Amino acid sequence: xxSDREKMETWTLGAVADSMAGAQPGTAAHTRGAAEILxxxxxIQEEAAEAQKRAAAAxxxxxxxxxxxxxxxxxxxxxxxxxxVASLIVSVGNLVIVALRNSN
Numbered sequence: 001x002x003s004d005r006e007k008m009e010t011w012t013l014g015a016v017a018d019s020m021a022g023a024q025p026g027t028a029a030h031t032r033g034a035a036e037i038l039x040x041x042x043x044i045q046e047e048a049a050e051a052q053k054r055a056a057a058a059x060x061x062x063x064x065x066x067x068x069x070x071x072x073x074x075x076x077x078x079x080x081x082x083x084x085v086a087s088l089i090v091s092v093g094n095l096v097i098v099a100l101r102n103s104n
Contacts (some may be wrong), residue, residue: 004028008036 008016020033 005032005036008032009039011036013037013040 008019011019016033016036020030020037023029023033
C-alpha cells in the first residue's frame with residue numbers, strides 16, 4: 001500500500017498546497033506537503049539541467065558544423081580564384097596568339 005507521501009505524487013500542485021494550507025506548520029501533513037513540493041521542484045530542476053546539457057551539446061555540434069562549412073567555403077573560394085587565374089592566363093594566351101597571327 002502506498003505511503004501518504006507516495007499518494008501525494010499523483011496530486012495536483014494545487015491539491016498539495018491545499019493540504020498544506022489546512023495543516024499546522026510542523027505537523028506530519030504539513031511536512032509531507034513541503035517535502036512533496038521540494039521533490040517536484042528538484043525533479044523540474046533536474047529536467048532543466050538535462051535540457052541545458054542537451055542544448056549545450058547541440059550548440060557544440062552546430063559550432064563544429066559551422067566550422068566545417070566555413071572550411072569548405074574557404075576551399076571553394078580558393079579553387080574559384082585558381083580557376084579565374086587559369087582562365088585569365090588562357091584568355092591572355094589566346095589574345096597573344098591572335099595578335100601574333102594578325103601581325104604576320
